[in-house]
Amino acid sequence: MPDADLAHERDYVRGLYRRLDELRDEKRGQLAAVRKAGAVGSVQNISERDAFAAMYEDRLAQLDAVEDRLVFGRLDLDDGEAQYIGRIGLSTDDLRRLMVDWRAPEASHFYQATAFDRQGVRRRRHLILQGRDVKAIEDDILDADMLEAGHHQGEGALLAALNSKRTGRMADIVSTIQAEQDRIIRAPMPGALVVQGGPGTGKTAVALHRAAYLLYSHRDRLKSAGVLLVGPSPSFMKYIERVLPSLGETGVVMSSLGRLMPGINAVPEEDPRVSRLKGSKRMVELVAAAVSNRQRIPSGDRIVDVEGQKLVLTPRQVRRARDKARATGKPYNEARNTFVKILLRELTEQLQSKLEASSVGNNADRSYLAEDVRQARDVRVALNLCWMPITPQKLLSELFSRRAILDTVATGLSGEEKDLLERPADAPWTEADIPLLDEAAELLGEPDAAGSTEAARREAERRRDLENAERTLANLNNALREQGVDGVVSAEDLADFQQAPGARLTAAERAVGDRTWAYGHIIVDEAQELSFMQWRLLVRRCPLKSFTIVGDIAQTSSAAGASSWSAALTPFFGDRWQLEELTVNYRTPSQIAESAARMAAAAGLTVSAPKAVREGQWPPIVDRVGAGTVVERLVAVMPEELEAADGGLVAVIAPEELVDSARNALREVYGARVGAGAGSFDQDIVVIDPREAKGLEFDAVVVLEPGRLVDEHHGRVGDLYVAMTRPTQRLRLIAADPLPAGIEAQFADA
Numbered sequence: 001m002p003d004a005d006l007a008h009e010r011d012y013v014r015g016l017y018r019r020l021d022e023l024r025d026e027k028r029g030q031l032a033a034v035r036k037a038g039a040v041g042s043v044q045n046i047s048e049r050d051a052f053a054a055m056y057e058d059r060l061a062q063l064d065a066v067e068d069r070l071v072f073g074r075l076d077l078d079d080g081e082a083q084y085i086g087r088i089g090l091s092t093d094d095l096r097r098l099m100v101d102w103r104a105p106e107a108s109h110f111y112q113a114t115a116f117d118r119q120g121v122r123r124r125r126h127l128i129l130q131g132r133d134v135k136a137i138e139d140d141i142l143d144a145d146m147l148e149a150g151h152h153q154g155e156g157a158l159l160a161a162l163n164s165k166r167t168g169r170m171a172d173i174v175s176t177i178q179a180e181q182d183r184i185i186r187a188p189m190p191g192a193l194v195v196q197g198g199p200g201t202g203k204t205a206v207a208l209h210r211a212a213y214l215l216y217s218h219r220d221r222l223k224s225a226g227v228l229l230v231g232p233s234p235s236f237m238k239y240i241e242r243v244l245p246s247l248g249e250t251g252v253v254m255s256s257l258g259r260l261m262p263g264i265n266a267v268p269e270e271d272p273r274v275s276r277l278k279g280s281k282r283m284v285e286l287v288a289a290a291v292s293n294r295q296r297i298p299s300g301d302r303i304v305d306v307e308g309q310k311l312v313l314t315p316r317q318v319r320r321a322r323d324k325a326r327a328t329g330k331p332y333n334e335a336r337n338t339f340v341k342i343l344l345r346e347l348t349e350q351l352q353s354k355l356e357a358s359s360v361g362n363n364a365d366r367s368y369l370a371e372d373v374r375q376a377r378d379v380r381v382a383l384n385l386c387w388m389p390i391t392p393q394k395l396l397s398e399l400f401s402r403r404a405i406l407d408t409v410a411t412g413l414s415g416e417e418k419d420l421l422e423r424p425a426d427a428p429w430t431e432a433d434i435p436l437l438d439e440a441a442e443l444l445g446e447p448d449a450a451g452s453t454e455a456a457r458r459e460a461e462r463r464r465d466l467e468n469a470e471r472t473l474a475n476l477n478n479a480l481r482e483q484g485v486d487g488v489v490s491a492e493d494l495a496d497f498q499q500a501p502g503a504r505l506t507a508a509e510r511a512v513g514d515r516t517w518a519y520g521h522i523i524v525d526e527a528q529e530l531s532f533m534q535w536r537l538l539v540r541r542c543p544l545k546s547f548t549i550v551g552d553i554a555q556t557s558s559a560a561g562a563s564s565w566s567a568a569l570t571p572f573f574g575d576r577w578q579l580e581e582l583t584v585n586y587r588t589p590s591q592i593a594e595s596a597a598r599m600a601a602a603a604g605l606t607v608s609a610p611k612a613v614r615e616g617q618w619p620p621i622v623d624r625v626g627a628g629t630v631v632e633r634l635v636a637v638m639p640e641e642l643e644a645a646d647g648g649l650v651a652v653i654a655p656e657e658l659v660d661s662a663r664n665a666l667r668e669v670y671g672a673r674v675g676a677g678a679g680s681f682d683q684d685i686v687v688i689d690p691r692e693a694k695g696l697e698f699d700a701v702v703v704l705e706p707g708r709l710v711d712e713h714h715g716r717v718g719d720l721y722v723a724m725t726r727p728t729q730r731l732r733l734i735a736a737d738p739l740p741a742g743i744e745a746q747f748a749d750a
């Protein structure tokens with residue numbers, strides 16, 4: 001009987017939360033005990049205790065993170081067993097399984113089974129929770145025989161999720177992952193997987209759940225190498241930042257394209273021509289030329305004074321030393337050490353012969369002379385002029401701010417192109433500069449020898465920690481097994497935990513600060529926006545080329561972005577990438593989705609127009625208004641939009657030049673309810689440009705002057721397509737300028 005079913009599920013779910021509480025108490029107790037023991041005992045004991053404490057903390061954080069909707073599904077199987085599916089796996093003390101982690105192989109049936117392909121499942125049940133209580137249950141009966149037993153129907157867990165109000169933060173979809181999405185989430189890790197999908201098909205959701213899945217199924221490898229997730233902008237990263245923690249995963253490094261170089265926080269590049277040029281393959285040659293240009297052969301002999309003796313440095317000597325140093329194949333700053341050593345030795349020999357000849361220092365100690373040469377200011381200046389140690393920032397800032405250098409180095413660029421590259425030395429770095437800085441860093445290597453020694457020292461220390469870790473691992477794993485945490489600790493984990501207290505960093509934390517970190521897997525969202533140079537940077541960060549690449553070629557708005565996957569990826573992956581498609585739009589109601597697709601098609605954009613999963617309440621609305629009154633109309637219609645959004649989020653997406661006036665006008669009426677753009681999605685009205693809107697979604701969207709978003713001075717068709725596909729409920733366009741062709745035809749009588 002249905003009500004008895006509900007009572008049973010409530011009871012079971014109460015039991016699961018009880019078990020969760022028990023585990024939390026247990027961890028808290030263990031943590032307190034370890035902390036109480038304090039920092040006494042041998043170094044080995046203390047570091048072991050630190051390791052335990054850190055692991056208890058991590059496990060506790062994970063147990064706390066899964067509180068909300070801990071369990072969401074149940075499968076009734078052919079063999080009569082009932083299997084509960086939730087955010088983590090839970091077992092009793094005597095290892096009887098209470099709930100299966102959604103990422104475990106057997107949980108895939110929850111997402112994949114259909115009436116045609118039951119996969120041993122008779123009934124799939126969705127448990128809809130409110131707090132810790134089961135509010136409703138919904139059944140998909142896959143085995144017709146079960147229909148007789150009666151079943152629970154509702155709006156459908158998926159539709160309920162899709163119709164819910166947006167909060168400005170993305171939520172996980174773990175309870176309603178659809179079969180085509182699940183197949184991608186669980187695809188094997190090696191190689192490059194490209195997920196193409198139109199707007200709202202769940203690409204971002206799939207990317208995030210795949211990160212959680214890979215961390216679960218390849219924990220050993222990924223826990224030490226880490227996963228990097230790259231998105232287009234800081235506001236987008238903020239939008240998605242809560243999803244992985246809600247899935248109990250905190251070990252993913254999330255970065256927008258402007259933050260991929262540690263220590264630099266780049267601003268967007270405003271000029272599309274600059275983005276295009278700085279993103280192009282030609283920059284590889286330019287940066288290499290800029291580096292070589294820093295090695296100079298003097299035009300004539302140079303006299304250097306060492307302790308009153310005149311020594312000569314000839315162009316020939318310098319050339320020979322340079323060639324030998326280059327032949328080491330080391331990066332510029334590291335090869336410089338060889339260059340300097342050779343010339344110091346030669347100058348020392350010269351000094352010695354001079355002293356011998358003048359009989360002043362016949363008995364001079366050679367090492368003492370070498371020190372004299374090394375310390376001499378003249379020598380330092382002369383060597384620096386030939387081969388200056390340099391940082392990537394200095395290299396590029398001088399290249400772009402001194403026309404004379406640019407003219408010498410950029411031989412393949414036109415005058416107009418060089419104009420585009422020129423910028424003041426103190427201008428902030430833009431997103432387009434980041435891959436060039438990275439390219440330069442790669443060619444330059446460590447800026448000074450001390451740095452590389454430090455890196456070597458850290459590595460040696462880590463190797464020692466690893467050996468220690470292996471010794472204590474057996475011990476630790478036994479203890480953990482007693483706590484029901486199985487197989488999660490590797491020697492690497494322990495080595496990380498055993499670092500000195502200040503340096504107790506997870507792989508993710510260490511990776512963030514290390515440009516040369518090699519990730520185990522990289523997930524790229526909105527990947528259509530990436531330039532050649534950005535791809536080059538990312539591939540360098542994952543030498544194994546294990547990538548998940550999600551995006552929609554039709555939504556490209558960056559001038560340096562891709563117009564085909566093959567063109568973008570072949571230079572890096574050859575033909576070793578696999579394409580998967582997502583075909584259902586979960587965000588935008590069908591009337592709006594179709595209107596956006598017709599607009600895009602009329603503008604010549606090839607779109608993969610996904611099938612919308614639901615009908616909306618409203619068709620798109622178009623307001624034609626008189627010149628100069630767009631903002632006025634916006635203010636006039638806002639009450640209607642807010643009412644329709646019913647407490648949800650309303651976004652105004654406007655061409656850049658209208659953003660400020662629209663925001664100011666709305667602020668006069670709505671004050672602090674109006675968000676200031678990127679990262680202000682806690683307010684219920686936001687005014688943004690299409691670039692900031694990328695990847696986000698809102699209950700209602702008002703687009704100002706859609707015609708301008710497609711005109712090539714302002715943006716690309718992709719921008720309007722992005723703007724029109726952001727709403728989950730309602731779309732309004734306000735235009736004084738002519739409407740784009742594809743829209744004009746649809747709303748001829750508007």
Ligand SMILES: Nc1ncnc2c1ncn2[C@@H]1O[C@H](COP(=O)(O)OP(=O)(O)OP(=O)(O)O)[C@@H](O)[C@H]1O
Nearest residue numbers: 173176177178199200201202203204205586587695
């Ligand atoms: N299986 C699902 N269950 C519930 N909600 C889903 C599901 N798949 C997608 N969604 C929801 O649909 C919306 C769109 O998803 P998402 O942002 O991942 O799409 P996208 O393909 O990245 O879109 P775009 O390319 O337009 O930015 C989100 O609100 C997401 O939570």
